[in-house]
Every structure is written in structure tokens, then in C-alpha cells.
Amino acid sequence: MNTDANNPQHMLQNFFLLGRAFAFHDQTRPPQDYTYGSFIPQVVQDTPAGQISALHLLTSPGGGMATFIAPNQPVDTAALEAYIRAHFIPSPGEINLIQADVSQSLFLRFIRQPETDSYDVEFEESRMALTHAESAQLESAIKGDKNRVYLLPRSQFSVSSRAAARLETDWVAFLTLAFNEDARQPDAVALLLNQQIDAGVITMPEQFDNTPSEQTQDLVRNSLVSTASLLVCNTLRNIHSVDEIPNHISYDVSYSNSVPQQYLLAQQQDIAELLGKLPAGNIISFTPTPLPEPSRPDKPVVTRECHVSLGFTPSGFNIMSVDLCYGDEQTPMPWPNFTPVTLKTTSDISTITLRVKFSDYSDYETQLRWQDDIALTPQELGFYSVLFEAESLKKDFKSIKGTATYQPAGVAKRQSFNLAFSGQSQWQANWWINTHFAGLNGEIEYSWIGDLKNTLFPKTYDSGRLKATVSPVKLQYNK
Structure with a gap:
């Protein structure tokens, strides 16, 4: 079956x-x-x-x-x-x-x-x-x-299922965001695109003849994101400042195909x-002649199944391998997209050991509860999401630039992040930190400088060194 x-x-x-x-x-x-x-x-x-x-x-x-x-x-x-x-x-x-x-x-x-x-x-x-x-x-x-x-x-x-879909957004604003996030490689741009789709900033009108399965919907979305990533990377290749981004740009990011x-x-x-x-x-x-009996277990063998997939696009997370261990079995999720796998057992197993290796040769291990379907999140693979929020500063600042450093308390490595906000783009930036832990397990040291608006002479505000231990991190302007 x-x-x-x-x-x-x-x-x-x-x-x-x-x-x-x-x-x-x-x-x-x-x-x-x-x-x-x-x-x-x-x-x-x-x-x-x-x-x-x-x-x-x-x-x-x-x-x-x-x-x-x-x-x-x-x-x-x-x-x-x-x-x-x-x-x-x-x-x-x-x-x-x-x-x-x-x-x-x-x-x-x-x-x-x-x-x-x-x-x-x-x-x-x-x-x-x-x-x-x-x-x-x-x-x-x-x-x-x-x-x-x-x-x-x-x-x-x-x-x-015949599918037709496209991506729609203000591409100038997305290019500005990608530039400020220093997202110039396809995997980094794909991660940013998926975040913007999930947030509703990028819309994805779809039309299907015959209801699509989850796998078909994922196929369509991944194809659109892949196409858009290449177009954005090609545009950003020769751009060295925000001022060089075109005032008007339109991409035709569409998908049309029939998926069995x-x-x-x-x-x-x-x-x-x-x-x-x-x-x-x-x-x-x-018949008086005894027929041979097939062997049957005293209790019928029930095969239990667990369908495991990634609930996010792995591009940009620098994951080398994902292995699922249960009983004496070990099932890898196929690299590089880590496509779904189905675990099967006749044993009364209640937990799965998840083992992840990263491109920096570090690894992470955790336990999952056996269930019919598991959609793995970045958090379950040892990542922690930090959102830098500066929407309230738009009225006071022309632009903001900053740096952040993760200081781990455990085995994770020190990591850095650059943030930049300007113009009418979203003044938010998300940073996935590889904490190797179910939480932050450390602290974030950060600072930022901003060019103030409505001043007679150019004036810059310096936040000084700050620390945070939870997300979101809301940037504060102390006048």
C-alpha cells in the first residue's frame, strides 16, 4: 500500500x-x-x-x-x-x-x-x-x-494536478531588503523569499485543476522561489549601493505545469x-489431506509509520546531513533538499533520535516523539530565531546600520550578523542562530548607528553596546 x-x-x-x-x-x-x-x-x-x-x-x-x-x-x-x-x-x-x-x-x-x-x-x-x-x-x-x-x-x-502560480511583490523593496541583508547568493535569497511569503509581503496567487497534494504545493512554491532567487541574484550582481537599485523593476516569476x-x-x-x-x-x-499452514505471528505484526519532512526550505541553513535513528534503524533525509522520508517499524518505539551535521563540522542531537507526521522546524534542528525590530524608528531615522554577535553559553560557535534598514522597506531583520540548543543558550551583544531625520546638520545616533537574551530585539532610541 x-x-x-x-x-x-x-x-x-x-x-x-x-x-x-x-x-x-x-x-x-x-x-x-x-x-x-x-x-x-x-x-x-x-x-x-x-x-x-x-x-x-x-x-x-x-x-x-x-x-x-x-x-x-x-x-x-x-x-x-x-x-x-x-x-x-x-x-x-x-x-x-x-x-x-x-x-x-x-x-x-x-x-x-x-x-x-x-x-x-x-x-x-x-x-x-x-x-x-x-x-x-x-x-x-x-x-x-x-x-x-x-x-x-x-x-x-x-x-x-495542473498548476499555474506566480509571485507578486514590490520587487524594488525586496531588492533593497536583500541588499541590506547582504543576501546575494541563491540560497540566502531563497531563505529571505520564503520568509517574506510566510509574512504575506510576497503574495503567491495559485490556480490548480484538481486539488493539489502538499507535495505538489511544495513543488510549485520551491520552483517559484528558485526562479526568483536567480533573477534577484542576477540583478544584485553589479549593485554596490542602495542608490544603484533601479526605481522600477518587474520580474515575471511564474510556474505552469501538470504534476502527476x-x-x-x-x-x-x-x-x-x-x-x-x-x-x-x-x-x-x-480435503482429508492436511494442507500446510502458513506461519503467522501470535499477534498480528502492525507496521507503524512516521512521515518526516522539513517544514521549511533548508537553503541558507548550512545543513550537511539529517539522520533519523530509531531502534536499530538509521534513515537519512536525502541531501541537499532533505526530501521527506517514511520511517517504518513493527516495534513499540516512542522516540526518534534526530542527528544533524552542519557545514562547519559541528553537530546537534535531540529526541522527537514518534507520531504519524512530523514537519521539522528550524528550532528542532538546533536553530533559534532572533527578530530585530525597528519599525518604530522609521519616523526619526533615514537609515540604520548595526552589528550583532551571538555569545554562546554552550558548545555552539560565536556568530555575527549585520543589519541595515532604510527607505520604505520593512524595518525588520530575522537572524537564525545555530545555537545547538532548544533555545538561545547565550546572549546577543549588538549595537547600531542611525542617521537622524529633520535635523539642521547631519547627525548620527550611536546606541552603544547592548545585550539581549530573548527575541524579538526592539531597537530603542533614547533621545
């Missing part, structure tokens, strides 16, 4: 189930086109001799053998058209049905109490070897005992309800 697949019932337009078929409208196609497929095989078939079952069970004094042989029967397309006509496209609108390419696997789900002990067994080439207990449980279900065994088909197919997305439809049906009304003697047979 692909855990990265999406649920089509939540994400595809006009999705519906009818009989053993599913159908939906693919928004990348004309309005009259509907895609359809079968999500469950024809379990009970009508023949001249009466109804017969595709599922058969051979029992023995030992194990058992289940077989499932069903012809590839087409779905009732006339019924699909009638449903679409009743709900989505009234007469005389045209309807065009397109068959999906569906990959299907078939399981039996054996119910145990508590429910968490229930487990699935897959048919392999239409056959399934059973233990003696499973054989008896399936026989009971075929004879009409409900909630004993379920037929579980898993149908997977692909549909593309995987969908998984899993529907279970009680064997008792499917076959309970058919003669059990036509479905169940017996």
Missing part, C-alpha cells in the same frame, strides 16, 4: 461510487469528460445455472486455501451516465466516459478483538494459504456470520453480506 497516495473521495471533483465502479471529473479535461474504473471485482456472477462465487475455500484437518477467480467484467457505464446526468450534467449535455488505468490488489481482512489486532492477508496470483484458524473464520463468514472476514480491494491510479498525483481507493465489504445468501456447499470444499 502506497502511504504517499491521496484519497480520491476528498480531492477529486464530483467523485462518486456506484455499484462496484467509481467515477469523477478530471478538471484538466473538458467538462463533459468523466473518468471511471472498477474498485472491486465481480464477487458474485450470474450464470445460466444461477449465481456463483468468485471466492472459494478449500478446508482440511490442517490449513486451508482460498482462491479468488473473477473474470474482468466491465462496469455498468449506462448506470454511470445516468448518475452523472442526474447530478452533474443535465440533458442535453454531452457525456464522455474515459476508462482509468487502475492497479488493483486484493486482501482478506481477518477481524479480531480488540479491533487493533485485526490484520490483512493479500491474495498472490489469486491464491491465499490460510492457517487452520483463519480457514474456520472464513468458513464462518461464508455461512453468514457477520464481522468475521472482509474482502478488501485496494485500487490505485494516477491523475495530474497518486490516488488510493480502499473499500472493504463483509464476506457474510457478499456471500451469505449463496449455498455454502458451492463455495466450501474439504
Whole structure:
């Protein structure tokens, strides 16, 4: 089962189930086109001799053998058209049905109490070897005992999400900010772009045909940021002062593409309800020769999964490696983008050890709680965010320049930062400090000078040496 697949019932337009078929409208196609497929095989078939079952069970004094042989029967397309006509496209609108390419696997789900002990067994080439207990449980279900065994088909197919998006902002203001932040390399500019997008300063109008998954949305955003980073770096290459930044500049930062997305439809049906009304003697047979029993654990093995991703763009953080250790396993997140990974275990593990190495050859280690999904933050990788805030000084100063130094109390290295504010750009600057700690674990020494407005003669204010131990750091003008 692909855990990265999406649920089509939540994400595809006009999705519906009818009989053993599913159908939906693919928004990348004309309005009259509907895609359809079968999500469950024809379990009970009508023949001249009466109804017969595709599922058969051979029992023995030992194990058992289940077989499932069903012809590839087409779905009732006339019924699909009638449903679409009743709900989505009234007469005389045209309807065009397109068959999906569906990959299907078939399981039996054996119910145990508590429910968490229930487990699935897959048919392999239409056959399934059973233990003696499973054989008896399936026989009971075929004879009409409900909630004993379920037929579980898993149908997977692909549909593309067509995406169109762009970045919009005052590019002159962003160039000024990037210049003042000394962001001239693509990774530093990308970090600044993402911060401005998250803050709402840069807007990202998007349009999708077929709802995008989180992975598709990340792909679109990363592509836009990468394009914008290169354009900004190219502009800043020959700029040596704020005055050289053009008064007007416009970038066409856009994205247009179709991204394939995987969908998984899993529907279970009680064997008792499917076959309970058919003669059990036509479905169940017996052999006096004991059949071999497959090995099964006393308690079903449940595979637990943890999906781990970065909740931020790693550019500019100088991360060399991210490793996730649990039990005897170690899973690296692929460098350089540290794309998502899925951890799997059958053990009762409650914690994950996160180990990070940086380009200065230092490292950091912390513990994470095992859960279904983890989106790692910079803080969890040992960073601390310091925001320098000077918006209140715009009215008094033409420009401000300053320096800051991180003085660590622990194993982290001393780090420095330059800040500069001028004009109408945001008078804020964010500094990610690699503290190797869940907090600042040290202090920031900083100072700044500013050119005052509305003075007869040019006048400069000097803050002197200051210290801070928390964020945000608000610059104060003491007149």
C-alpha cells in the first residue's frame, strides 16, 4: 500500500461510487469528460445455472486455501451516465466516459478483538494459504456470520494536478531588503523569499485543476522561489549601493505545469453480506489431506509509520546531513533538499533520535516523539530565531546600520550578523542562530548607528553596546 497516495473521495471533483465502479471529473479535461474504473471485482456472477462465487475455500484437518477467480467484467457505464446526468450534467449535455488505468490488489481482512489486532492477508496470483484458524473464520463468514472476514480491494491510479502560480511583490523593496541583508547568493535569497511569503509581503496567487497534494504545493512554491532567487541574484550582481537599485523593476516569476498525483481507493465489504445468501456447499470444499499452514505471528505484526519532512526550505541553513535513528534503524533525509522520508517499524518505539551535521563540522542531537507526521522546524534542528525590530524608528531615522554577535553559553560557535534598514522597506531583520540548543543558550551583544531625520546638520545616533537574551530585539532610541 502506497502511504504517499491521496484519497480520491476528498480531492477529486464530483467523485462518486456506484455499484462496484467509481467515477469523477478530471478538471484538466473538458467538462463533459468523466473518468471511471472498477474498485472491486465481480464477487458474485450470474450464470445460466444461477449465481456463483468468485471466492472459494478449500478446508482440511490442517490449513486451508482460498482462491479468488473473477473474470474482468466491465462496469455498468449506462448506470454511470445516468448518475452523472442526474447530478452533474443535465440533458442535453454531452457525456464522455474515459476508462482509468487502475492497479488493483486484493486482501482478506481477518477481524479480531480488540479491533487493533485485526490484520490483512493479500491474495498472490489469486491464491491465499490460510492457517487452520483463519480457514474456520472464513468458513464462518461464508455461512453468514457477520464481522468475521472482509474482502478488501485496494485500487490505485494516477491523475495530474495542473498548476499555474506566480509571485507578486514590490520587487524594488525586496531588492533593497536583500541588499541590506547582504543576501546575494541563491540560497540566502531563497531563505529571505520564503520568509517574506510566510509574512504575506510576497503574495503567491495559485490556480490548480484538481486539488493539489502538499507535495505538489511544495513543488510549485520551491520552483517559484528558485526562479526568483536567480533573477534577484542576477540583478544584485553589479549593485554596490542602495542608490544603484533601479526605481522600477518587474520580474515575471511564474510556474505552469501538470504534476502527476497518486490516488488510493480502499473499500472493504463483509464476506457474510457478499456471500451469505449463496449455498455454502458451492463455495466450501474439504480435503482429508492436511494442507500446510502458513506461519503467522501470535499477534498480528502492525507496521507503524512516521512521515518526516522539513517544514521549511533548508537553503541558507548550512545543513550537511539529517539522520533519523530509531531502534536499530538509521534513515537519512536525502541531501541537499532533505526530501521527506517514511520511517517504518513493527516495534513499540516512542522516540526518534534526530542527528544533524552542519557545514562547519559541528553537530546537534535531540529526541522527537514518534507520531504519524512530523514537519521539522528550524528550532528542532538546533536553530533559534532572533527578530530585530525597528519599525518604530522609521519616523526619526533615514537609515540604520548595526552589528550583532551571538555569545554562546554552550558548545555552539560565536556568530555575527549585520543589519541595515532604510527607505520604505520593512524595518525588520530575522537572524537564525545555530545555537545547538532548544533555545538561545547565550546572549546577543549588538549595537547600531542611525542617521537622524529633520535635523539642521547631519547627525548620527550611536546606541552603544547592548545585550539581549530573548527575541524579538526592539531597537530603542533614547533621545
